[in-house]
Amino acid sequence: MITSTQSLGLFIKERYSPISLKISAAEGTFAFHTVKHHHSFRTMDCTSNLLSVCFSDSDIAKNFHSARTKTEAIITGVLAPMSIEEVLSELQTGIAFSLSTDASNHAELKTFPIIIRYFNSSGVQNKLLDFVHLQDEKSKHVAEMLLDVITKYGLNPENMIAFCADNAPVNFGGINRAEGDNVFAKLKQIKSKLIPVGCPSHLVHKSAQIAGERALSVDIESIVAKISSFFSGEKSRVLQRHQRFIEFCDFLELHYLKFPNHGKTRWLTLFPLIERILKLWEALKSYFLSNEICPRMLETFFESNLSQCYFLFMHSSIKLFNTTSLILQRNNLSLPEMIRELRKLQQSLLDRYNGGFQELLLKWNLLKLTTLFKYTNSSPNV
Template sequence: MSSSTKRPRYVCTFTDTLKQRFPIMKDGREPTEVFCSICNNHFSIKFKGGADIEKHILTEKHKKNSLTVSSNTKIDSLFQPQSSGLTDQISAAEATLAFHTVKHHQSFKSMDCTSQLVKAIFADSNTAKSISCARTKTEAIVTGVISPWVIEQVQVSLQNVNFLGVSTDASNHGAEKIFPIMIQFFDWQEGIKTKLLDVLSTPNENANTITEIIKTSLQKYDLLMKCVSFTADNANVNFGGVNRQPGQNVWTNLKNFLDKDIVGVGCPAHILHNCIQHGTDNLHIDIESVVMKLFNYFSVYTVRTEALKDISEYIDVNYQKLLFHSKTRWLSLFPAIERILKMYEPLKQYFLSTPGVPITLKNFFENELSEVYLFLAHSLMSIFQTKIEDIEKENNSVLDIKRILESTHEILVARANANFMPLKVRELLAKCTAENQEVFKHDLKNMYKTCVEYLIKWMTPLDDFKVFNWLMLKKGQMIDFDQIALSIHYLNGKGIHIDDVKLFDEIASLNSFLTKQEEAFFDVMLHALWANIFKTIGISRLPEILRICQYIFAITAQNANVERVFSIMGAQWSKERNRLNVSSIRALLLVQYNLKSLTCEAFYKSIIKEKNLLKKVSSNIKYDKTN
């Protein structure tokens, strides 16, 4: 083998494990060196690591220096045992630095610098001087201590919870298919809570594989029998299509395995996104394709961009950069269209006056209906933009989602019945030929019709939840027991028993309470409203109502929280951090998502009291891969 093809020798560094094995050795001038506090000199461990240190300890020079030190002072005086209080402070500091690294998307490698920097800046602090938390130890603390502790906290919060919903989706990272397993439940003090339970990689994403990872995750924490719903996007592999055909899909598999009728919820943001696409497919111009082609045409070409800037300046239009739109990002189309409309005149002059431009874009700007279609799409998108933003709120209940979809349907029906056109569209359309006006009106009618039909078809599974509409309290509203009887019947069909006699008395007490509340009491999210009721009245007085709320608020209403996990994963598992493996990224995501509301300062104040956790930070258990 030639020298040019030889594999590079593995370089050894002074790891945290070596520091614990050889306490008389300190950090050297670089990662591949160590400093012997007995001999007072540096030496390299680049080639053999721990073996180089052992070789040094056996040298005559080191043995002689050790005897000298021993005769002059007790060796223990060189390494004073730390008090348990100081040890806890050091462990808490190291754990917090590890949490800080995860919280702010820093690499574990950055801790090689940070740990030394802390010692230098706070040289007068016994805690800072004792911190030894480079990359290896930091990763071990996150994966072996903090992430298991996070899951323990989730398990504690689930002890008094009767029901939960599960949701998942797939994301590709190279050859890895990553599935986050999310759960949702109702906490009577805080309302809806969503937690990341696990992150698993799979060789494929067929129905049996997805079902198995959900079962495995729930069984691992003894949560299977609490599962009452499954939420995912509307792919056939999850629900068997719009008609929910029983067969080889995840929802059917889970129902069969659990032997109970769990609820299946398709992501409503996905429904609205597809609704827009199906509606605009009726237009003679492919708006979405034009938006993407325009961005790609200018995005990396300085000469083209400068030419567009010159035209903008000449016709006195403020130049603004075109925006990127991705087919998988539901909220990116509206601002992208809006930006094109602001830049329409410069863009039109550019493509009609520049030779060699793509024929598709040139034809678009030559069409007198192009701007009309853009304004129409912008008008339609304004509805969906607001509704999707409402849907993607983290703690929406299935009743909130049902209301949002119903209001979207009402708006679309009203527009369809009136053949609604914004005034700007009317103004531009009036300048077009009679033939083009008829083409546009025909497209408009079909667009509204398709949107309404698509939405009705995909909203059908949510109709079952209308029996819980009485939970959507308003000022002056009295709860009628006849409405609740329908809820009891529904829950009985799911195998959930509600004591109707007790419930009747609870409703009477609740109605009396509600009549005394001001308007502001009701002006919060639905789950928070019910949490306030339970905190004020007390769960001991409303046990049956609490059981109903725990069920309905456990049903995960959208898949946006899974998408949030993917966003965090993208920030953590970047091109620069490509050496992370699935187990490490799992730990990072568990910490990042489940402790997202916790500041680094709050984390320190929380764990300084956790003696068991601090003990694990200072022990070797964090390096145990089976932990």
């Protein structure tokens, strides 16, 4: 028997009440925060419960329910489509754009992020347009994939002014940008006036590497890589080497510094490693020349009277390349700015060459060696 009645409205939640909109906004904000800072979706399992505990006096926090599944749904079903829609609405106005892509391995698949770059009233924009999986990275399939993306999003090929990728032959056909079986050549079939943009940082590094190999009788990068690898690898062995090297640093009153790995993107680590080696030069030289298991390459190198001069010369020269490379890695760099920086690097190198420039420390070391050889009637041990 029903003894009392209540309004039906008490059992029905208002769908778009002010509080529900604030809760949805909070869940959307946390979803965006998760993507923005590259957090795992799993972190939201904890965050969702943590908010209600920490802010129990807040109606928004108490009703915040967005664990990994809901967070993923918000990102893929709301935020991603909205961001793509905003980009496409801008591009419909006829803005010129460039497409960029690069292959990464994911299990047996090749993954290709498609980045679109354009300029609006806020400056240079870099947007992730799509993420495509392919079985391989043959030029035919990559070109077809890019054309499919252009068609899928209704982009006008006539507004595409540049194709950006790394300098692999599959993308551009080698250093001469040759016509033929490469992605750039296939894209030019739909847009004849297309600008090829490779990785400028890699080109800058390669220029420094080749110049160093031709100017010096020693491959400095190989020495750097050998020193870096000597202090990395098997944990127990490396720990012993570090401990012994620390003893040399303490004896010479030098502050011990770890050596970062010399990675595949070598332009990111070459200059910092050269700089660190010079800071610890005396300790390294003493360590390797007194080490029974010293690699033959390093032993021969540190026995040379000119070894430090080689490093000082490379440090002085490669500093210019490194400064340029850091500028070229800026996210908002435009093509005219890139060309300007490369020309500045070229002019700086020419000015140094024509003026016979040498850094003071290098001059001082060469002067000491010249004096030593003069009074001892000896020749440099190269």
